[in-house]
Amino acid sequence: MLHARVNIADVRFGNDGGYDSSSSGGSSPASSHSGPSESDGSSSTADEFCSDLREFRRHGSNSSSSSSSVSDSLRPVSDSFACVLDDIDKHQKRMLLLLPAFSSSAGAGARADALSRWLVGFDVGWVLDMDASGWAGESLPRREVGRRVRAWAQALSTMERVFRLRHRELTAAQVTALGELAAATASAMLKLASTVAALGSSPSKLLAVLDMYVPVSEAFPVLGRLFSWGPSHAVSVATEATLTDLVDAARRCGYDLRAFIRSHYPWRMPQGGEVHPCVGFWMGYFRCMLRNRISLCFVLGSEDDAGDPDASPLSPGAEGGLSLVTELILCLEDVLEEKSAALAFPGLRQVFMLNNTFAIVRRAMRSDLKLFLPPEWVRVREERMKGYMMGYVDASWAPVVSRLDGGGTKPSAVLRRRINRLSTFYSALENACVAQRRWKVPNPVLRGVLRKIVSENVVPAYRRYLEDHPEVEVAAGRTAEELEQQLSELFEG
Template sequence: MGAAAGKAAPAKDRLAIAENTVLQWNRCPDADTGIWDAAAACTNERLLDAVDEILDLAEAQPFPAASAAAARLDSALRVAMLRMMDEFLRLRVWNASSQDLRLAVDRLSVGVSANAQWLAVHGTGDRSSSASTVGRASGGSPSSAPGDLVGFLNVEFLDDLQLLCPASLPVLHEIARRVIRAGYTKELVQKFTNSPCDVLDRFLSIFQGECSRRTTEAVIKLWSLATKLIGKALVVMQRQLYAQNSPGAFDALKDEYFLAITKNRILNLLKFADDFTSITSHEKLIYILGMYEALSEATPGLLLMFTGPHKELVTERSEEILTKLARSIRSMVTSLIAKVGDDVSNTKNIVGVGVHPLTQYSVLCIERLAPHRDTLDLILASGGDVTSLSDLSSRVVGCLDRVLLLDEKPVPPRDAAAAAAAGSRHHLFLANNANFVLQRCKPMLGDEWAAARESVVERHVAGYAEACWAPVVACLEPAGRKPEKVVAKFSAAFDKAYESQVSCEVPDPALRDALRRAVSEKVVTAYGVYLETHPKLEKSDRYTAGELGQWLSELFEGDAAEHNK
């Protein structure tokens, strides 16, 4: 034995040599790599021999119980075991250094953060900025976010990664065998609490690192990702740890070890979530809802990792935070309805005929909640004034109806031309907004509601055709005039109406076609009948009925309808 004087040497000499080796090691713990390096390679057999010599002497008890040599042996044994525990803490049991793991986690982190940042800019914020921004973003479609958020949350890649360092397990058996042999098992178990786990810590770093530089939305989304990753990683880690076919002393401590590395990190996750339970702003609703889902989905699997008092503690803490998050979500839903109501009440002097930014913003808020419908319905059904996503959607739409959708305010009395122009803009605006809500909210509000809303859209389509184009058709009434003058007056009125309407935009193709049909049925049909009753005009009239239909087919394209007429 390199560090000992040999079994035949006196016990006092053997102790002196082993004690000196261990004490020198204890005085300068960083002077060498210890017994094993982080990769589980034995780099100092002399130190290991000294530990074994002290263990052999402790079991043989060669010194009188109250002697100074026995006290020295006990002290040397204590130092040796403490250093063995330090060896355990410096050993890399879990491998977070693989390139596949680093790239996957980095990609997930960047992707989720980018989505949260995009949604924060395009889907939330104060009314002055968010609503107008949503209006520019493809009609407020949630699918226009960069990348697939569901794809970013795919954690199945962990199934194919080797998270356990296989070479470390024999070393764990070696350390455990000596510690158990010396009677220091309790002390080693206490050390498990501080055991490093690079895999879990890498996932925790996703949301812990530089939180102050990220938006709240990004931090919450990254927390949800880290929770999913840790939940999945723990399953894989436990499977790999218990699948090792190298039985040894550490097997008796695996449960305590795995519980220790899991417990503190889970409590860390829960503490972080608890810090967000006081948020009540509706702008954070989608993120708090995601946090609730991530925690509720992960909790059953996480609890499988615990037993006894530890399981009770984590269960109680998880349920407490889920309850607080649910309370916060209900408060946010109430805040969202109140916000839309206030914005509607403050909406004055509506300009334009397109989908109003407030309509886009409100509907987008509802749409973003749709993928979380089951969770939200469960939370809302457990208390509060709003009972479901459908109820929330109905209330938001009800707020919009008061001003933007079903507003039947009479056109202010002015001259006939001004009244016609105002009336046409009024009906076109209402048709656009009612149809937008119809198409986007039907999944939440059902077929019966959709049927009633379709009749609203049809009424405003007919109202638009009547307000804008009935005065044009009225020019065809003979009233004793010569047919040539009637057609000339009609053509002038048609030109004026066309020029005022051609740049109006109707984004929805189906509504655009319905409006064109309504106008064509009113204008082209009447014009065609007039020409039939005055066949001599066919060679002298400015337009044929077919040409009118062609011009009308170009309405409602917005700026794309430019042409040389």
């Protein structure tokens, strides 16, 4: 067995291509500049999981009986909603024009038309077309759900400001009408939250629920206090029911995430040992979970349920919902280890695990994930990477170098036997090099470290053999230096 000399300092890379995050700061998980470069085989933004998710199994059924109203309501949301929401004064003026429709003398038709116009002004008129019972069985476009939740949250925040800022400037009759408008608005806006809670369990559903929990728990009570809605008011009752549904839905998704990691990604193994696409997807997904860390703590980490393993997907005594991220990363690593068994070529399994472990650590250390991982988390994975390197050298190169000593047979004094032994070594070396040139180590620093380790374990053994057997004539292109150059071409893919 070769002695694979692996210094852990070779594994702990700096800012020139490794995962050192000293200069990256504590940026938001959603920021595009805080992610790793593509040299580790994964994309650079926290939300890149959205592009990988097109390979994800679609959740929900593909029912052919979708109603036209559902199809219409799935039309893409305009990207202009962010611009529309900024003009508070415009919304307030529009609100004053619509208030007469909510007076006691106005008819239901006038109210419905005014409410529609009011919501369309915030680019969320589509909430009126939603019906939770009808949508729950549909296969919803994942990205459209995300866009609608973001539009909904921003519109709700702006509506709450419009109602609050203008409330004191109105007459008593207008205040009453405004309360009716607010109640109708709240009921309509709650439809999306109820719909999302009713969808089938999926990774995208959990993110949507986390995005909605805080807005519902904050904005609707503010409106209740503003318009003196008591606990028995229809909006108050609906809000409490919706919050309960969101919590239940989030916890179900939290439990299911481990199953999603194991089975809901196409586990086609890369034959070059490179980073599996699921690493970029799931690490980006975990960062997006932390984008909603308040919801994550309150929804998935209730202190009341901390001691009941059946009530929360978290380990007792952990830091609320944030510990779920650590557990899910461990689950991802376990699945990668299991799936790597499909790579039967000697050493390829270790290269695959080295690439993927490095990519996981790199993405974690260059994002907010690092703030919520245990102190020893990086050290454990550095030791693991060291083990993968040693295992790779033992599996791929120990058999090659063993040809120089006859593979364990007694040394022969006959020159012909020595020449045959050297020929066998060259043949094994060529076979290993031809195969491993096609293997991929995407990160250039990691690739350099692995090449160095191979060279340090093969070249000295070859040089010693030539020194011990000066009578053996070395063929052209077979010097120790040329062999070292040949090994420097490994892992180019």
